Amino acid sequence: MNNVFDNILGLIGESPMVRLNEVTKDIPATILAKLESFNPGHSTKDRIALHIIEQAERMGLLKPGATIIETTSGNTGYSIAMVSIIKGYKCILSVSDKTKAEKIAYLKALGAVVYICPANVPAEDPRSYYEVAKRLAEETPNSIYINQYFNELNIEAHYQTTGPEIWKQTEGKVTHLFACTGTGGTLSGSAKFLKEKNPDIKVIGVDADGSILKTFHETGEIDKSDIHPYQIEGMGKNLIPKALLFDQIDEFVRVNDELAAYKTREIALKEAIMGGYTTGAVVQGLVQYAAENPFNDTDLVVLIFPDHGSRYITKVYSDEWMKEQGFTNNLVHNYDEVFKTEHIK
Numbered sequence: 001m002n003n004v005f006d007n008i009l010g011l012i013g014e015s016p017m018v019r020l021n022e023v024t025k026d027i028p029a030t031i032l033a034k035l036e037s038f039n040p041g042h043s044t045k046d047r048i049a050l051h052i053i054e055q056a057e058r059m060g061l062l063k064p065g066a067t068i069i070e071t072t073s074g075n076t077g078y079s080i081a082m083v084s085i086i087k088g089y090k091c092i093l094s095v096s097d098k099t100k101a102e103k104i105a106y107l108k109a110l111g112a113v114v115y116i117c118p119a120n121v122p123a124e125d126p127r128s129y130y131e132v133a134k135r136l137a138e139e140t141p142n143s144i145y146i147n148q149y150f151n152e153l154n155i156e157a158h159y160q161t162t163g164p165e166i167w168k169q170t171e172g173k174v175t176h177l178f179a180c181t182g183t184g185g186t187l188s189g190s191a192k193f194l195k196e197k198n199p200d201i202k203v204i205g206v207d208a209d210g211s212i213l214k215t216f217h218e219t220g221e222i223d224k225s226d227i228h229p230y231q232i233e234g235m236g237k238n239l240i241p242k243a244l245l246f247d248q249i250d251e252f253v254r255v256n257d258e259l260a261a262y263k264t265r266e267i268a269l270k271e272a273i274m275g276g277y278t279t280g281a282v283v284q285g286l287v288q289y290a291a292e293n294p295f296n297d298t299d300l301v302v303l304i305f306p307d308h309g310s311r312y313i314t315k316v317y318s319d320e321w322m323k324e325q326g327f328t329n330n331l332v333h334n335y336d337e338v339f340k341t342e343h344i345k
């Protein structure tokens with residue numbers, strides 16, 4: 001039999017790449033997007049969920065009927081819930097209240113128990129999703145806490161899969177790698193592998209306006225004045241994750257909610273790739289970087305597109321949501337022309 005798998009987990013990894021032809025056409029380099037939405041859980045987080053859970057099994061930490069606990073903005077939760085079903089574990093997730101209802105519905109559809117916690121409290125506040133997950137892990141017998149922000153297996157998952165895939169897919173010709181950083185695992189693990197192959201590869205992290213990561217990379221200091229609420233889910237942080245290897249990253253660019261939102265919509269309209277909000281953010285990061293650091297036609301740039309747009313239907317893909325945010329100053333599209341819906345009565 002060909003292309004047949006024992007269960008859904010067999011489909012994790014080996015995500016395809018697609019050339020961007022329109023949204024980056026002013027940049028002379030070859031730009032390839034690695035589409036992590038082709039994982040069965042529709043995001044890059046399938047890789048870490050499978051790797052961390054299987055590593056825990058190998059170490060004898062997971063007994064039958066165990067409970068797996070995690071903090072997540074949605075994607076990691078979906079992936080853990082998916083792996084838990086196939087492997088017979090229970091799954092408890094604490095999520096931020098920035099997470100849209102449809103993302104939570106996805107988690108519940110896969111049998112997860114979900115705790116919704118306030119986003120805009122310090123990480124050490126007992127109501128934060130970090131602290132809630134920690135408490136639940138302490139209170140629940142026969143449980144493990146994945147702790148993706150502080151788990152080095154998060155980096156290892158990408159070191160063993162995403163990095164080698166990028167090397168193989170580009171036949172070793174990749175010159176630049178861009179990814180949004182949340183836990184930092186995707187970029188750190190991929191970068192570590194790729195820089196071992198070729199130390200000249202430039203690695204650029206995309207941070208959120210409202211997050212401390214870019215300043216920390218440049219100064220080694222946490223600047224609390226950087227911190228403010230923002231809308232993009234899954235990237236940027238108000239703490240320093242251990243899964244982020246700052247020394248593997250050459251530079252950070254910081255993108256804001258508004259420009260990332262326009263770019264997400266533009267990618268859907270011009271490339272027919274309906275990515276999540278951080279898909280727009282990574283392309284926006286490339287555009288900003290390219291304005292300061294010109295590329296040439298021998299450069300081969302890989303962008304990680306972390307997840308699928310179906311999880312953002314009531315957010316960045318909702319015209320009403322865009323207008324509520326004040327994101328109406330779109331230089332690329334005329335809202336009335338492009339975002340028009342006609343009702344025939």
Ligand SMILES: Cc1ncc(COP(=O)(O)O)c(C=O)c1O
Pocket residue numbers: 073075076180181182183184185186187233234235276277278306307
């Ligand atoms: C939508 C989305 N994009 C990007 C990222 C960043 O990936 P990483 O945590 O590996 O840095 C995440 C992580 O939570 C995410 O959910």
